[in-house]
Amino acid sequence: MGAxxxxxxxxxxxxxxxxxxxxxxxxxxxxxxxxFTGGLSGTGEFHLTVDEAGTHAYVLEYELG
Structure with a gap:
């Protein structure tokens, strides 16, 4: 079992x-x-692309440092 x-x-x-x-x-x-704070601490950044209606969103990349 994972942590x-x-x-x-x-x-x-x-x-x-x-x-x-x-x-x-x-x-x-x-x-x-x-x-982020708690059991996981650090900073994160992601790029989000959203269509004009706000109905579709896509995370292009996520980096946790």
Whole structure:
């Protein structure tokens, strides 16, 4: 059985990076930063791409340092 950790995080950054349009649909890209505390501590950043309606979101990369 694997180990289990619990903790919390604080959103420390939400920065729009770029927008683009493909095949008539607009997409926005955002950089999100978090601080983690508890059983897992550190910082994390991911890039999120969302369509203009907000119905589809994709995490492009996630880095935990």
């Amino acid at each position: 289990k950790a619990s903790g919390s995080f604080e959103l420390t950054g939400f920065e729009p990076v770029e927008t683009e349009e493909r095949e008539g649909v607009a997409f926005g890209r955002v950089r999100v930063s978090k601080n």
